[in-house]
Amino acid sequence: MSLAFAFPTDRPAIAVQTAAARTPWTMETGLSTVGPVLHFVQDQGIYGEGDAADALFKVVSGVVRTCKFLRDGRRLIDAFHVAGDVFGVEAGADYSFSSEAVCDCTVVSYRRRSLEASASKDTGLSLDLFSYAMRSLARAQVHALLLGRRSAVEKVAAFLVEWATHSTDTDTVMLEMARQDIADYLGLTIETVSRTLSQFERDRLIAFSSLRHIRLTEPAVLRALNS
Amino acid sequence: MSLAFAFPTDRPAIAVQTAAARTPWTMETGLSTVGPVLHFVQDQGIYGEGDAADALFKVVSGVVRTCKFLRDGRRLIDAFHVAGDVFGVEAGADYSFSSEAVCDCTVVSYRRRSLEASASKDTGLSLDLFSYAMRSLARAQVHALLLGRRSAVEKVAAFLVEWATHSTDTDTVMLEMARQDIADYLGLTIETVSRTLSQFERDRLIAFSSLRHIRLTEPAVLRALNS
DNA sequence: CGATTGCTTGATACCTCTCAACCCAGGTGG
DNA sequence: CCACCTGGGTTGAGAGGTATCAAGCAATCG
Numbered sequence: 436m437s438l439a440f441a442f443p444t445d446r447p448a449i450a451v452q453t454a455a456a457r458t459p460w461t462m463e464t465g466l467s468t469v470g471p472v473l474h475f476v477q478d479q480g481i482y483g484e485g486d487a488a489d490a491l492f493k494v495v496s497g498v499v500r501t502c503k504f505l506r507d508g509r510r511l512i513d514a515f516h517v518a519g520d521v522f523g524v525e526a527g528a529d530y531s532f533s534s535e536a537v538c539d540c541t542v543v544s545y546r547r548r549s550l551e552a553s554a555s556k557d558t559g560l561s562l563d564l565f566s567y568a569m570r571s572l573a574r575a576q577v578h579a580l581l582l583g584r585r586s587a588v589e590k591v592a593a594f595l596v597e598w599a600t601h602s603t604d605t606d607t608v609m610l611e612m613a614r615q616d617i618a619d620y621l622g623l624t625i626e627t628v629s630r631t632l633s634q635f636e637r638d639r640l641i642a643f644s645s646l647r648h649i650r651l652t653e654p655a656v657l658r659a660l661n662s
Numbered sequence: 663m664s665l666a667f668a669f670p671t672d673r674p675a676i677a678v679q680t681a682a683a684r685t686p687w688t689m690e691t692g693l694s695t696v697g698p699v700l701h702f703v704q705d706q707g708i709y710g711e712g713d714a715a716d717a718l719f720k721v722v723s724g725v726v727r728t729c730k731f732l733r734d735g736r737r738l739i740d741a742f743h744v745a746g747d748v749f750g751v752e753a754g755a756d757y758s759f760s761s762e763a764v765c766d767c768t769v770v771s772y773r774r775r776s777l778e779a780s781a782s783k784d785t786g787l788s789l790d791l792f793s794y795a796m797r798s799l800a801r802a803q804v805h806a807l808l809l810g811r812r813s814a815v816e817k818v819a820a821f822l823v824e825w826a827t828h829s830t831d832t833d834t835v836m837l838e839m840a841r842q843d844i845a846d847y848l849g850l851t852i853e854t855v856s857r858t859l860s861q862f863e864r865d866r867l868i869a870f871s872s873l874r875h876i877r878l879t880e881p882a883v884l885r886a887l888n889s
Numbered sequence: 890c891g892a893t894t895g896c897t898t899g900a901t902a903c904c905t906c907t908c909a910a911c912c913c914a915g916g917t918g919g
Numbered sequence: 920c921c922a923c924c925t926g927g928g929t930t931g932a933g934a935g936g937t938a939t940c941a942a943g944c945a946a947t948c949g
Binding site: 586627 | 904905906907913914
């Protein structure tokens with residue numbers, strides 16, 4: 436069964452797939468369980484805002500974005516999730532975000548019902564859930580500060596610095612996402628992101644190996660742009 | 663012992679006070695405990711970002727704001743907390759926000775250590791904590807969407823609609839906070855907030871009973887400005 | 890009263906958006 | 920092989936929205 440159709444034309448609430456491989460899933464400590472492994476192609480939807488939140492996910496490889504839309508199509512990307520990140524955890528019945536594959540990626544799904552069953556019996560697990568939620572909260576709050584009170588230059592610099600930490604080679608950023616994704620994460624337009632990156636290049640703060648591969652030649656300067 | 667000194671000249675990490683009254687504190691379900699009742703005057707600091715987070719709080723009366731600052735003084739208000747709201751819950755050792763009294767207010771404090779002790783034994787309580795964190799998260803995410811993708815008009819409209827729900831008399835907003843607080847919550851300047859409110863008044867969407875007392879004469883129109 | 894504080898209003902600057910053209914790399918097909 | 924197309928990204932010109940700076944107004948408080 437192939438799931439290689441494109442978002443948003445076809446967006447399964449929860450993509451189901453014959454799971455050839457089974458991978459252990461863990462929250463922070465303790466809990467180890469299994470769920471089907473799913474593959475998504477670039478820009479494919481994983482779930483949509485308002486869908487029944489019957490599962491949660493952990494990224495195995497690739498990058499996933501979670502985002503919200505306004506009626507007129509404006510989009511804000513809440514977060515990019517990389518290998519090891521959990522997403523799709525909800526308190527209510529439905530997903531409050533849409534979730535899409537930034538690039539081809541693999542995720543493990545986990546049945547929410549069984550997680551909740553375990554959590555109601557296991558204090559350690561429920562505290563892990565609390566810890567997870569609080570870390571997500573802290574991230575969202577830093578994001579809000581970025582969106583509410585920083586200039587375009589500061590936003591792009593913060594993005595580069597943040598993504599440099601995800602890179603194995605420090606001071607090097609491999610951008611898995613398109614400029615539009617960056618723009619929607621920073622609350623900017625694609626043109627402003629592009630112009631700001633070009634400005635950084637002219638100022639010798641960064642150097643492009645390719646469009647998506649950037650070296651931070653002056654990481655200290657970029658970092659200094661953040662508070 | 664009076665705590666009526668002003669922020670930020672004097673900002674106790676945790677204000678302590680001889681507790682005349684003792685009020686039960688509850689998370690969502692279950693947990694009932696007690697803590698000292700504290701009073702704060704307008705603009706007084708309750709705790710500061712980076713202080714040791716040894717206590718958490720629940721608003722009894724008045725309004726509290728939690729906010730972050732950038733080095734150059736730019737401020738973003740994360741949330742306003744009204745009677746019944748819990749604030750100051752942290753996963754890490756320190757507060758990630760500053761907290762200040764918007765107006766004269768009363769809060770109950772609760773020792774974090776004893777909450778954690780209870781939570782480590784009580785699954786229901788730890789799930790309450792998870793639920794609390796997830797609701798805070800949802801709020802922060804909606805706030806981020808507001809900050810990142812909405813215009814000044816939409817922001818102010820959303821603020822009015824949101825605060826109308828806190829009012830007993832629906833379609834009436836009693837603003838406890840100054841214009842500067844509204845601006846720092848919406849990621850705008852005080853002038854833009856003022857101009858937008860004046861525009862709403864000219865458009866007959868709102869009517870001022872006084873500077874801080876607003877009637878929503880066209881609540882449907884204001885609500886329609888939110889996606 | 891005069892001073893202060895919070896808020897509003899006006900004029901102007903500037904930052905970011907909008908709209909458009911262009912560039913470039915990759916893929917396709919004649 | 921090359922013309923063509925397509926999609927992602929860049930760049931430019933101009934518009935527009937919000938910020939900045941400054942003045943004025945109203946309520947409150949000595």
